[in-house]
Amino acid sequence: MAKRNILKVEDLSVFFKINEGVVRAVENVSFELKNGESIGLVGESGCGKTTTALAIMGMLPGNGYVDSGKIFFDGNNIIKNTELEWQNYRWNKIAMIFQGAMNSLNPVMKINDQIGEAIKLHNPSITKEKLKRRVIELFKLVGLDEKRINYYPHEFSGGMKQRVMIAMALACNPNLIIGDEPTTALDVMVQAQIIDLINDLRKKLNMSMIIITHDLSIISEMCDKIAVMYAGNIVEVGYIEDIIENHKHPYTEKLIKAFPNIYGDKKMVESIPGTPPNLLDPPKGCRFHPRCHKSRDICKSFIPEYTVFKNEHFVACHVAKEGNMSEA
Numbered sequence: 198m199a200k201r202n203i204l205k206v207e208d209l210s211v212f213f214k215i216n217e218g219v220v221r222a223v224e225n226v227s228f229e230l231k232n233g234e235s236i237g238l239v240g241e242s243g244c245g246k247t248t249t250a251l252a253i254m255g256m257l258p259g260n261g262y263v264d265s266g267k268i269f270f271d272g273n274n275i276i277k278n279t280e281l282e283w284q285n286y287r288w289n290k291i292a293m294i295f296q297g298a299m300n301s302l303n304p305v306m307k308i309n310d311q312i313g314e315a316i317k318l319h320n321p322s323i324t325k326e327k328l329k330r331r332v333i334e335l336f337k338l339v340g341l342d343e344k345r346i347n348y349y350p351h352e353f354s355g356g357m358k359q360r361v362m363i364a365m366a367l368a369c370n371p372n373l374i375i376g377d378e379p380t381t382a383l384d385v386m387v388q389a390q391i392i393d394l395i396n397d398l399r400k401k402l403n404m405s406m407i408i409i410t411h412d413l414s415i416i417s418e419m420c421d422k423i424a425v426m427y428a429g430n431i432v433e434v435g436y437i438e439d440i441i442e443n444h445k446h447p448y449t450e451k452l453i454k455a456f457p458n459i460y461g462d463k464k465m466v467e468s469i470p471g472t473p474p475n476l477l478d479p480p481k482g483c484r485f486h487p488r489c490h491k492s493r494d495i496c497k498s499f500i501p502e503y504t505v506f507k508n509e510h511f512v513a514c515h516v517a518k519e520g521n522m523s524e525a
């Protein structure tokens with residue numbers, strides 16, 4: 198049976214007002230996620246990954262706003278949510294593990310009380326007995342020893358604290374979890390354990406997931422799909438094997454060459470010349486054209502539309518489109 202979409206982001210544009218003008222942080226972003234699937238948002242710092250996630254959570258900062266577009270969660274356009282609807286939906290349906298959140302655990306509060314608070318927030322009438330049982334259940338789920346339930350955060354290692362953050366995100370049984378750099382700041386061995394844990398939980402709980410990272414190798418271990426973002430746009434999106442082995446966008450090509458471990462052989466890492474544009478005044482046409490080694494005149498003036506390659510593989514690039522037409 199075909200899986201249904203849990204999330205569909207359609208032409209989403211999110212801007213920020215600042216004194217100097219309007220930051221076009223996310224523009225015309227579209228992607229879909231099926232039930233139980235995992236997608237990685239990847240791209241350089243400032244390309245709009247976290248902003249996309251915050252829009253899906255209904256948690257944009259005060260100067261941020263959705264300029265246009267739709268976000269369907271389970272078929273409902275949540276952009277139109279009232280504050281009360283957001284409250285019922287956030288954490289219950291979609292939860293987020295924030296970047297560096299493990300460092301924000303309250304140092305003078307025991308871990309079980311902190312997880313308990315996350316549960317009580319959405320279930321205030323829960324009995325003490327049920328609350329205790331649920332905390333223990335969550336502890337076990339994320340591989341923590343229940344004997345340590347009364348410990349304080351300083352008695353936990355970085356990896357254990359990140360497990361606590363995952364337990365808190367799972368507290369209300371969400372259908373979708375967003376992890377913003379969920380393994381950054383952990384050493385490589387612990388990073389691998391957390392990746393294994395998240396992968397296991399996803400299968401066990403049939404959860405959908407969005408992983409935000411700079412690191413393509415993490416995405417290849419955790420995700421079914423990749424959305425490559427550049428300067429507020431998704432330039433290429435598709436299933437992982439299509440993107441890694443058959444990418445079409447020059448930016449994806451450069452990004453993959455910056456991560457040699459994707460191929461496993463000893464290739465030199467190549468940096469991408471230039472820097473991403475200022476989103477107060479992004480370049481006309483394709484935003485990547487000033488840095489693109491394949492750029493043509495058309496790229497300077499016209500925004501590329503998505504070309505559909507096979508199997509939900511979409512690419513926004515004039516040059517890739519021409520190549521596709523000449524192959525047809």
Ligand SMILES: Nc1ncnc2c1ncn2[C@@H]1O[C@H](COP(=O)(O)OP(=O)(O)OP(=O)(O)O)[C@@H](O)[C@H]1O
Nearest residue numbers: 213215220222241242243244245246247248258476
């Ligand atoms: N509150 C804000 N006010 C103004 N501009 C903002 C605000 N938040 C983010 N931005 C800008 O929006 C753009 C996208 O930022 P965002 O944090 O979404 O990028 P990112 O890809 O998640 O970056 P990183 O990988 O560094 O976390 C950037 O140009 C950033 O400076």
